[in-house]
Amino acid sequence: xxTLVHDRKVCLACAGCVGLCPKMALxxxxxxxxxxxxxxxxxxxxxxxxxxxxxxxTEANDA
Numbered sequence: 001x002x003t004l005v006h007d008r009k010v011c012l013a014c015a016g017c018v019g020l021c022p023k024m025a026l027x028x029x030x031x032x033x034x035x036x037x038x039x040x041x042x043x044x045x046x047x048x049x050x051x052x053x054x055x056x057x058t059e060a061n062d063a
Contacts, residue, residue: 001060002058003042003057004035004042004047004055004057005058006033006054006055007053007055008032008054010053012052013028013033015033017045017046017047017049017050020045022041023041025040026046
């Protein structure tokens with residue numbers, strides 16, 4: 001199962017990812033990026049666009 005992970009310690013709060021999301025699953029509240037996990041399709045567009053690697057798509061093993 002894929003998961004979108006956001007590293008708040010690395011994030012610059014540039015909001016560059018927000019406008020790229022095809023499902024509008026990302027939004028900025030002040031300096032905090034919010035991810036709507038119900039809308040997110042884990043396509044990775046936001047992660048590829050992040051200049052500092054604060055967003056990553058990970059694969060979790062079903063154990």
